[in-house]
Amino acid sequence: MMKTTWWKEAIVYQIYPRSFLDTTGNGFGDLNGITSKLDYLKSLGVDVLWLSPIFQSPDDDNGYDISDYRNIMEKFGFMDDFDRMLKAAHDRGLKIILDLVVNHTSDEHKWFKESKNSSNNYYRDYYFWRKDKPSNWLSFFGGDAWEYDSKTKAYYLHLFSKKQPDLNWENEQVRKEVYDMMHFWLKKGVDGFRMDVIPMISKFLDFPDMDRNDFMNAINNLYTNGPRLHEFLREMNEQVLSKYDVMSMGEGIGIAAHQGLLYTDELRRELQMVYHFDHMALDWGDNGKFDPKSWKLTEFKHVFRSWYRELGDKGWITLFLDNHDFPRMVSRFGNDKEYRVESAKLLITLLMTLRGTPCIYQGSEIGMTNVQFDSLDDYKDIEIKNKVKEWRAQGRNMEELKFIVHKIARDNARTPLQWNKDMHSGFSKAENIWIDSNPNFTQINVESALENPNSIWYYYKKIISLRKMHKTLVYGNFEEFMSNSEDVYVYRRWDEKGNYLITLNFTNHPQFIDTIPEFEKSTLLIGNYSGSMDNKWALRPWEARVFYLNRFG
Numbered sequence: 234m235m236k237t238t239w240w241k242e243a244i245v246y247q248i249y250p251r252s253f254l255d256t257t258g259n260g261f262g263d264l265n266g267i268t269s270k271l272d273y274l275k276s277l278g279v280d281v282l283w284l285s286p287i288f289q290s291p292d293d294d295n296g297y298d299i300s301d302y303r304n305i306m307e308k309f310g311f312m313d314d315f316d317r318m319l320k321a322a323h324d325r326g327l328k329i330i331l332d333l334v335v336n337h338t339s340d341e342h343k344w345f346k347e348s349k350n351s352s353n354n355y356y357r358d359y360y361f362w363r364k365d366k367p368s369n370w371l372s373f374f375g376g377d378a379w380e381y382d383s384k385t386k387a388y389y390l391h392l393f394s395k396k397q398p399d400l401n402w403e404n405e406q407v408r409k410e411v412y413d414m415m416h417f418w419l420k421k422g423v424d425g426f427r428m429d430v431i432p433m434i435s436k437f438l439d440f441p442d443m444d445r446n447d448f449m450n451a452i453n454n455l456y457t458n459g460p461r462l463h464e465f466l467r468e469m470n471e472q473v474l475s476k477y478d479v480m481s482m483g484e485g486i487g488i489a490a491h492q493g494l495l496y497t498d499e500l501r502r503e504l505q506m507v508y509h510f511d512h513m514a515l516d517w518g519d520n521g522k523f524d525p526k527s528w529k530l531t532e533f534k535h536v537f538r539s540w541y542r543e544l545g546d547k548g549w550i551t552l553f554l555d556n557h558d559f560p561r562m563v564s565r566f567g568n569d570k571e572y573r574v575e576s577a578k579l580l581i582t583l584l585m586t587l588r589g590t591p592c593i594y595q596g597s598e599i600g601m602t603n604v605q606f607d608s609l610d611d612y613k614d615i616e617i618k619n620k621v622k623e624w625r626a627q628g629r630n631m632e633e634l635k636f637i638v639h640k641i642a643r644d645n646a647r648t649p650l651q652w653n654k655d656m657h658s659g660f661s662k663a664e665n666i667w668i669d670s671n672p673n674f675t676q677i678n679v680e681s682a683l684e685n686p687n688s689i690w691y692y693y694k695k696i697i698s699l700r701k702m703h704k705t706l707v708y709g710n711f712e713e714f715m716s717n718s719e720d721v722y723v724y725r726r727w728d729e730k731g732n733y734l735i736t737l738n739f740t741n742h743p744q745f746i747d748t749i750p751e752f753e754k755s756t757l758l759i760g761n762y763s764g765s766m767d768n769k770w771a772l773r774p775w776e777a778r779v780f781y782l783n784r785f786g
């Protein structure tokens with residue numbers, strides 16, 4: 234029997250602080266902006282706010298390169314603002330979790346600056362320094378993962394940008410520093426952590442060469458799941474997490490379904506949940522996201538089925554379809570043109586009816602879409618900037634790159650939250666903001682959504698509250714129908730309390746569902762089309778329905 238607990242029932246909302254709301258007029262969102270919108274978030278019905286990094290950082294990778302873990306980035310405010318925000322959240326029954334980025338620091342962190350100084354510096358061993366280049370590894374943001382530094386004539390490892398040197402977790406002192414820092418925030422009352430690229434913290438110290446034409450293989454087999462990973466996670470749990478009643482959510486890059494329990498089995502005392510990348514990488518070719526390929530609904534369904542089977546009643550996952558690293562979910566998995574509203578509602582229906590803890594990314598509640606900047610120079614992400622340099626240097630076709638960028642850019646999700654029709658979508662009063670708003674803010678914005686009872690926003694609110702009332706949707710068993718269909722996703726969730734049928738049409742055309750006699754008498758709990766339903770087994774384009782059957786009815 235599955236254990237019930239608050240973090241399984243919670244609904245997480247991810248805030249990307251620099252794009253949320255700017256109250257100072259510096260063109261960046263800030264902590265006071267978040268505080269001022271807590272009532273808005275509370276009224277949507279979410280429980281936990283995950284904040285992308287808010288710590289001091291030179292901002293090479295939008296704060297995922299931290300130079301001081303115990304101070305707030307000036308652009309976002311000060312520690313007083315943080316304390317006020319946390320208190321205001323708690324006053325409203327909202328929890329706040331922070332981003333724990335400890336696979337790497339910034340190269341401007343004092344540990345790295347020291348470590349770079351001399352080969353016998355105390356901090357030298359906080360990072361991976363080698364006299365000879367140990368492997369041919371590529372970094373996520375292009376180029377070699379080993380960077381030569383002339384001061385001590387040695388190479389250091391950085392799996393991300395060269396301003397993000399990887400920490401050496403083999404060093405006990407490094408682990409102690411991380412645990413102390415976690416205690417610092419938890420003692421302040423923070424409610425847990427989302428853990429950045431956590432499967433990467435233990436390295437294969439012989440650094441085996443990769444196939445440079447198969448980046449995905451390197452991610453899954455060389456960069457993640459190192460030999461001491463689970464030992465480190467258990468230690469972190471024992472020394473820190475177990476002392477508080479908090480959430481631990483690992484970014485599960487590189488974790489395959491059959492490895493899910495190694496991280497999340499409650500008996501192993503490591504993490505509560507991970508969010509795997511299996512469905513998010515379906516459209517990546519061997520060379521990663523810049524090598525796109527098409528995906529099929531059957532593959533997508535297969536991912537959720539396998540994770541459900543592998544974890545059984547022992548483990549847990551985070552459910553998500555987008556975040557600050559991916560395109561907008563309605564543009565990627567739905568139809569952001571003629572069926573934007575319907576498909577956005579369908580996708581949240583999916584997230585709210587699968588087993589796992591759903592995580593909503595800011596702006597999804599109004600169906601924000603991908604952006605298509607005319608010039609590649611308008612993109613701010615280091616990943617894209619490096620790619621542009623690389624393609625230019627190789628004389629490749631820049632129009633082709635632009636086409637790919639429009640589809641897959643992380644900046645798609647990073648444009649400012651669209652609050653209203655004012656300048657910069659009501660995000661900021663500054664003349665220039667760090668990244669432009671999506672021009673469609675005049676149609677898609679929070680203010681208009683709140684005025685329209687049929688908006689995506691009100692559907693989110695309704696289905697969030699349904700999920701909370703019907704715990705079977707959280708914990709219940711899962712069984713699929715028509716699993717070979719490329720058009721519809723049909724499944725039931727059930728336990729001793731109830732039996733629910735979920736029917737989702739993932740196409741622009743009407744579809745028929747094979748009749749399921751057991752559900753003939755079920756009642757419609759929620760659907761994304763208004764008006765009456767003449768046939769239970771016929772779905773309109775992107776139609777989503779949830780039916781309910783009392784267990785004994």
Ligand code: ISL
Binds near residue numbers: 297334393429486
């Ligand atoms: O978007 C990606 C790069 O192509 C992802 O593979 C991403 O790098 C991966 O999800 C890890 O993401 C996390 O760590 C990165 C940071 O840039 C991302 O924003 C963060 O979510 C390095 O800290």
